[in-house]
Amino acid sequence: MEKILRVHRVNDYARYIGAPELHPLVSVIHYDELEHCRHSLNNYDVYGMFIGDETLEELTYGLTTYVLHRHALMCVAPGQIGGKADIGEEIQTKGWALLFDPELLHGSDVERRMSSYTYFSYNTNEALLMSDEQRQTIVALLEEIRKEAAGESDEHTRHILVHRIGLVLEHVARFYALQLSSPSKDKDDLLTRFENLLKRYYSSELQREHGLPTVRYCAQELFLSPNYFGDLIRQLTGDTATNVIRRFLMQRAKELLVSGSTISETAERLGFEYPQHFTRQFKSHFGMTPTEFLKKST
Numbered sequence: 001m002e003k004i005l006r007v008h009r010v011n012d013y014a015r016y017i018g019a020p021e022l023h024p025l026v027s028v029i030h031y032d033e034l035e036h037c038r039h040s041l042n043n044y045d046v047y048g049m050f051i052g053d054e055t056l057e058e059l060t061y062g063l064t065t066y067v068l069h070r071h072a073l074m075c076v077a078p079g080q081i082g083g084k085a086d087i088g089e090e091i092q093t094k095g096w097a098l099l100f101d102p103e104l105l106h107g108s109d110v111e112r113r114m115s116s117y118t119y120f121s122y123n124t125n126e127a128l129l130m131s132d133e134q135r136q137t138i139v140a141l142l143e144e145i146r147k148e149a150a151g152e153s154d155e156h157t158r159h160i161l162v163h164r165i166g167l168v169l170e171h172v173a174r175f176y177a178l179q180l181s182s183p184s185k186d187k188d189d190l191l192t193r194f195e196n197l198l199k200r201y202y203s204s205e206l207q208r209e210h211g212l213p214t215v216r217y218c219a220q221e222l223f224l225s226p227n228y229f230g231d232l233i234r235q236l237t238g239d240t241a242t243n244v245i246r247r248f249l250m251q252r253a254k255e256l257l258v259s260g261s262t263i264s265e266t267a268e269r270l271g272f273e274y275p276q277h278f279t280r281q282f283k284s285h286f287g288m289t290p291t292e293f294l295k296k297s298t
Contacts, residue, residue, distance in 0.1 A: 004081065005040040007048075010099040016040060020150070025104040026161055028146035029097040037093055041083040046101050047120065048076040049168065051135065053094040071135045072127040073172065077120040078102060096142050100165055104158065110166040117169050118227040119176050126228045134175050141168050180235045190222070191236060197221055198248050207271030212249070215241045250285045253278070258297060263290045 007013045010027035014020065017037045019029040031037055032053075042048075051073050076082050105111035114120075119128070130138070145164045148157065201213050210217070218241065219229035233241040249270055256266040267278035283289045288296070 003041070005042045005083070006045070007042045007099070008045045010046050010101055013040070013042065013048075013097075013099060022146065023149035023153075023161070025101040026145065026149045026165075027097070027099040028142050028149060029099075030146075031093045031095045031097070039083070041081065042076075043081050044076050045078050046099050047078065048082075049098045049172070050074050050076075051096040051130075051138065053096075053135075071130045071132070073130055073138070074124045074127040075117075075120045075122070075172070082124060096139060098142055098145065098165070098168065100161075104165075105162060108162050108166075110162050110169065113166075113169070117173060118231055119172065121225060121227040123225040123228065126225060128172060128176055128179060130175060134171075137171055138168060141171070176231075177235070180232055187232065187236065190232060193222060194218060194233070194241075194244065195248070198245065202252070202270075207269070211271045211273060213245055213271075215245065218245070246281065246285065250282060253282060253290070254293070257290060257294055266290070 005013070005016055010023075010025065011021045014022075014027045014029060017029070017040070018034055019027070022028065051071065053071060074082075102111075105114065141164055145161060145168075148160050148164065151157070197218055198213060201207065201217075207213070215230055216226045219226040222229060224232070230241045233239070233244060237244060253266055253270060256269060257263070261269065263279065264275045267275040270278065272278040272281075279289055282293070286293060
């Protein structure tokens with residue numbers, strides 16, 4: 001069984017790798033300065049943001065093994081597991097890490113915005129691939145945070161730390177938006193693959209066992225995390241993945257009704273648990289009930 005380092009507090013990790021303990025709720029680590037850094041597979045109770053300034057092989061995130069490329073930034077949230085399985089092995093590595101305790105953010109605007117930073121739930125193979133300029137922006141902020149955390153604490157310290165961490169989070173959100181919107185063949189093909197997946201779902205009659213297709217199911221089948229998939233779809237279409245699925249379902253519903261299926265049969269063939277649920281969604285989408293639609297079509 002693999003050993004896992006429990007990172008209950010930020011300094012649990014700093015202490016393990018021999019980094020300075022700067023503040024009880026914030027840790028900024030510059031790996032280049034460490035003499036005896038060690039691998040660890042970590043179970044996090046804190047937020048973590050890691051910049052790799054070299055290619056690191058065979059890192060683990062959940063059940064996934066991946067390669068992290070130069071200037072890639074990856075994020076973890078409380079409850080997640082990540083790191084290198086060869087715990088205790090000494091390494092020489094380059095890069096930066098920012099760890100911060102949810103307690104630090106309590107009652108702040110940054111805490112209220114945390115749910116909007118969906119990249120904390122991305123798979124690590126969906127890391128932010130930063131340019132040199134983007135990396136410099138983040139590292140400059142990390143250096144400011146480190147300086148503040150290492151100084152004497154006063155009534156302003158917490159507010160300054162939270163503010164600067166908020167700036168890091170906003171910059172990462174901006175850089176991810178640029179990455180998601182940048183053209184690539186994989187992204188161009190994604191909508192086609194998404195539609196074909198939905199078609200296969202029904203041609204294989206998976207709805208009979210699993211009900212309506214979900215965003216999570218589609219993301220997994222397309223080898224993406226649900227949040228990364230959802231954010232990509234929003235960038236490509238201006239709409240949510242849930243609404244794309246709903247439009248597909250409603251178009252299919254119209255075709256089934258026009259071809260002679262009853263309302264109950266249509267609901268069942270689409271995977272709705274109850275015909276009433278189907279009727280409500282149909283009316284919400286088209287502005288009329290299935291019955292009204294059939295009358296209008298005849």
